[in-house]
Amino acid sequence: MTSPVWHPFTQHGLNEPIPEVVRAQGALLHLADGGTLIDGIASWWVTTHGHCEPRIAAAIARQASQLDQLIFAAYTHAPAEEVASGLIDMAPRAEGQPELAHVFYSDSGSTAVEVALKMALGYWHNLALDGLADARSRILVLEHSYHGDTIGAMSIGERGVYNAAWTPLLFDVGTIPFPATGQEQACLDALEAACADKPAAFIVEPLILGAGGMLIYPAPVLREMAAICRRHGVLFIADEVMTGWGRTGTLFACEQAGVVPDIMAVAKGITGGAIPLAATLATAPIFDAHVSTDRARLFYHSSSYTANAIACAAAAANLAIWREEDVLVRIATLADGIAMRLARLTTHPAFANPRQLGTIMAIDFVAPDAGYLSDLAPRLRSFFLEHGLLLRPLGNTIYLMPPYCVDADQLDTIFAALHAAGEKFGAQP
Known part of the structure; x- marks a missing residue:
């Protein structure tokens, strides 16, 4: 059955997969098919401390009954x-x-x-x-x-x-x-x-x-x-x-x-x-x-x-x-972790213009059709989904803006997938 939902910033004519998320915790999204995704963009830049943060969830529950x-x-x-x-x-x-x-x-x-x-x-x-x-x-x-x-x-x-x-x-x-x-x-x-x-x-x-x-x-x-x-x-x-x-x-x-x-x-x-x-x-x-x-x-x-x-x-x-809480300490630690991993990626010929500000990182994929409507973007989204990541490139620009609770192993997974994307798509015209 076709869903009646009209999704934002989604071209339904491309028939791209639309995963169903049933639960979230920290930096992880749990899917209806049993899989998980690392939320590398804080679900459109909103999630800071992590999904279902206990103090915030408890405050919502208390207020809902008052x-x-x-x-x-x-x-x-x-x-x-x-x-x-x-x-x-x-x-x-x-x-x-x-x-x-x-x-x-x-x-x-x-x-x-x-x-x-x-x-x-x-x-x-x-x-x-x-x-x-x-x-x-x-x-x-x-x-x-x-x-x-x-x-x-x-x-x-x-x-x-x-x-x-x-x-x-x-x-x-x-x-x-x-x-x-x-x-x-x-x-x-x-x-x-x-x-x-x-x-x-x-x-x-x-x-x-x-x-x-x-x-x-x-x-x-x-x-x-x-x-x-x-x-x-x-x-x-x-x-x-x-x-x-x-x-x-x-x-x-x-x-x-x-x-x-x-x-x-x-x-x-x-x-x-x-x-x-x-x-x-x-x-x-x-x-x-x-x-x-x-x-x-x-x-x-x-x-x-x-x-x-x-x-x-x-x-x-x-x-x-x-x-x-020491939120700024977490942010500084996360920023350092991103910077270290980004430095390793900058020598790859598939990428250009690496940049970072705090916990925000971006790098451009070298592509003949740069810009928001780059044909590379949907292929990259699909590739990252297959590798267990929620990343949503802006055209040929790949960016990262994770929740502050993302851990070192999860960052390693994200950057390994970025490197793999460079290997897969970098040589293509």
């Missing part, structure tokens, strides 16, 4: 209050920069970004109503970015196969060239020139672009980007949906540049990957611009499940793990 769901418009509950306070305490800080002070909940990375954009535009709209600033509406983005699949998030992402069908729905943005090695100053000069025209905001994935190909740029460039925005009064938005929760080696990537954004989007690992939740953090001026005795000036955004109590309980447990 309060499951509550309208969050003018109501609140303890888990949401606890997580908001924890997020503010953990958020990036830097001397001389306003602190992130308010938390708005949503349910995914895309919606966290949509909220960030609406906050930024609402800020300038309300200041203009009060005669305190000129209205600003233009958004600046970084080349090759990806921020999600809702309309606003697609509009500020790279244009191409991801969103070609919906071009009529997308709004215009200003694109700043990616600061590739040797092109850093060109990027900064372009941002300086664009900011002179008084845009509303500039949004970036800090330090590494995810779906755009795991492209890495240095912390000093991120720091100067934020400084340029401050000089011109342009809001600086950090999309930490993927980079947050330790992926880059620090809790948030912005910490490595000493940057406090005006608005910051977080999701994915906020619950340890157990259940959907997202949040958008903003400084006091962003919040204050929406505060008024005029009811028409409120922030018009919500979803039915905003700040779901069960999801917030999971997030509270995740924050407790970060406070009470």
Whole structure:
């Protein structure tokens, strides 16, 4: 019987196998046919401490029997209050920069970004109503970015196969060239020139672009980007949906540049990957611009499940793990293990451009059809599945982003399969 399920980012016409996972623990996925897979990409970058982490699972179970769901418009509950306070305490800080002070909940990375954009535009709209600033509406983005699949998030992402069908729905943005090695100053000069025209905001994935190909740029460039925005009064938005929760080696990537954004989007690992939740953090001026005795000036955004109590309980447990356990030590150990094994792989002629940031590793497979639609990608996915791995290449780019609990033997298995893939596919035209 054909399944009625329509899977995301899946071309059903190719009839590729779709394994059924029945159980997960740590870094392992257990399949209905009795097999296992090592989850090398944290199930789309969300699982941090490991699947079915006991503290988080217990918190979900407790909360499910106390309060499951509550309208969050003018109501609140303890888990949401606890997580908001924890997020503010953990958020990036830097001397001389306003602190992130308010938390708005949503349910995914895309919606966290949509909220960030609406906050930024609402800020300038309300200041203009009060005669305190000129209205600003233009958004600046970084080349090759990806921020999600809702309309606003697609509009500020790279244009191409991801969103070609919906071009009529997308709004215009200003694109700043990616600061590739040797092109850093060109990027900064372009941002300086664009900011002179008084845009509303500039949004970036800090330090590494995810779906755009795991492209890495240095912390000093991120720091100067934020400084340029401050000089011109342009809001600086950090999309930490993927980079947050330790992926880059620090809790948030912005910490490595000493940057406090005006608005910051977080999701994915906020619950340890157990259940959907997202949040958008903003400084006091962003919040204050929406505060008024005029009811028409409120922030018009919500979803039915905003700040779901069960999801917030999971997030509270995740924050407790970060406070009470040596998570950064685990991350550093994992990063060292990846670096050691990656070094052995870099001499293989099938691979090029090895790169790593924290627990994120990427390497490009030398292929005649590079890019997201490379014919190599489905063959690699099938090969890795046969070798007991969940890896999902971005075209000809193979990347690794495992849960922090992955052990040395599992890393050895992953890198042995990468080497084997190089042997199998490297000589093919």
